[in-house]
Amino acid sequence: MGRIYGRSASDLAAEAIRLAVTDAGLRMSDVDGLLTSSGVTRGIGMDLAKYANLRGLRLQSDINAFGATAGAMVQYAAMAISTGMAQVVACVFADVPLRGGTAAADAYSSTPARGITGKLRAAAGVSSVAARYALATRRHMIRFGTSSEQLGAVAVAARKWAALNPRAQFRDPITIDDHQSSRWIAEPLHLLDCCLVSNGAIAVIVTSTERARDLAQPLVRLLGWAQAHPGEQNEQGSEFGIRSGAAESGPAALKMAGVVLSEVDVAEIYDCFTFTTLLTLEDYGFCAKGEGGAFVASGALEPGSAIPINTGGGQLSSYYMWGMTPLSEAIMQTRGQTGERQSARHDIVLVSGNGGVLDHHSTLVLGSAAT
């Protein structure tokens, strides 16, 4: 992941699958399921099977649920494996928005105006995802007194974690002052409130618990999962900026896993913007509704705090691979393989995915072999 130029998304995705298969102690011929996510700009699709030379698949689809896709793919794979459709499913995301020499892709700066709502938004100048998140953030600020400096604490903590992650794109420390003085992207969101842009690919291999026990890596169990798509998260919605699908998918996934929030050892929260992290933490119940600002400003997200959160530096500092960023870090934490950023306790790991400007949410609960 990162500033990798001159390679297609399919090329990166095929390499990610090969690396993940090898990492698991499997062979490419063991893979009989493939779920792809065509991504934001110029991603991958059904032709990846040929590109990666995967044959005889029993499950294949290209899936899109925006930032909730990674979780949705793993859920789909798990159900297919339980049903007997497939044995070993590769879930892969790849995208190459960055061109050499440019800081960010045009594709991220605006979205096409679709439908009446989209055209009204465009007419009002709300032409980017950042602009829509800015509205959500402003609403939270007005309702609860959340401040830009508090959001800055999310960015500063992410950068501290990224300093411990050799794969992170941005590892130099930043301060609240840096955050405050970074340029506006869409007020009240500064540049340092926004995720970065990355080229790359991540693949996750899902198989049965029985088979995974005999493979090369420590067992990572999928204990629970849920999705929530409230459908009210637009500018007219009563809960827009106040409450997201995480408030439904988090408790549902924990219930399926048979654990409560206080048992969670590590949380990897989807962070396309600092505000997304703050809101999800409230919705999951890490703090009371409206107290997210004070919670993050207390240092709760920094290395050394009670519950390690976004331990890889997240999408704000490490790399932007949609929901695969929190998911891959969660898997490595559950395995106990993240080096100096490793959490001592890592038996129950919570993973969030969020998309469509707070409208689509997935939660996974991972468990170590000890669970």
Add this chain to the structure above:
Amino acid sequence: MGRIYGRSASDLAAEAIRLAVTDAGLRMSDVDGLLTSSGVTRGIGMDLAKYANLRGLRLQSDINAFGATAGAMVQYAAMAISTGMAQVVACVFADVPLRGGTAAADAYSSTPARGITGKLRAAAGVSSVAARYALATRRHMIRFGTSSEQLGAVAVAARKWAALNPRAQFRDPITIDDHQSSRWIAEPLHLLDCCLVSNGAIAVIVTSTERARDLAQPLVRLLGWAQAHPGEQNEQGSEFGIRSGAAESGPAALKMAGVVLSEVDVAEIYDCFTFTTLLTLEDYGFCAKGEGGAFVASGALEPGSAIPINTGGGQLSSYYMWGMTPLSEAIMQTRGQTGERQSARHDIVLVSGNGGVLDHHSTLVLGSAAT
């Protein structure tokens, strides 16, 4: 479905969902899952939930597996319902390739050249899906002596069934001579070997068997399903044009259903081209490999034959809604609601989906309440 102009795919899809929900005796508020297929040209996507005013969803994704998508969506919905993720899942396809006054959409006439293989194809003039199916068809002709007149029998039979389907776009009878004299699209495929092009939407509601028993329509059970993606179905593949994924997904789905092919009462076969039907019938085992030409020329596909096949007129004569064309007809046959084209026996109904030029296949086995 058909020549419906001036409405967006989302608009048609939302209406299809409302009609299907009403048909089932449910309310829109009962729907807690939505699987969409963004289609070939200007289809639908994740924003359909807002467009259709669906809220509080627990499952939502946009899915693409080409012509295998309809089956894949129903399989996904069934697994999600079994797992408890959702209770009532709407699976919907919509597309509006037709513009008023034009006979077919440009989008169908050529596909963009992607990757090395795509660019080599383009350089060789193989720039359309029809051209690639033409190669597959030619190979079957050379290997097995299959003739264009035999393919014509598939088209003639489809039109006879379409005459019994008030929703069909083309209902006027055609002859083998009409087929033979219709212009080349990509030799050896005539115009009448090719599916038509339709605007429209189809929605299918999936719920638990327990809940379905109390709803407004006769129970249609999902007895078995499978996918197969051989990954060899390209011009270099040893089985290209000879054998498709149906040869794997058919037996696997029947096995899951606990039935054998001779127990199938009705078959609805994906028919983007006449050749697709012929090859799938061989792969499913309705006739021996290589004998598909003689089988279809025997009148086996015509109304009144032993096993009713493509009873709605299929994509060749009725409407092109990807895998939703055979699926919707199969559901109506299983219910016993297709009027003068209804099969007297309709307890076990086989449904095929095929995409990516014979590279992606799904099979469903439906059962009536009597099964």
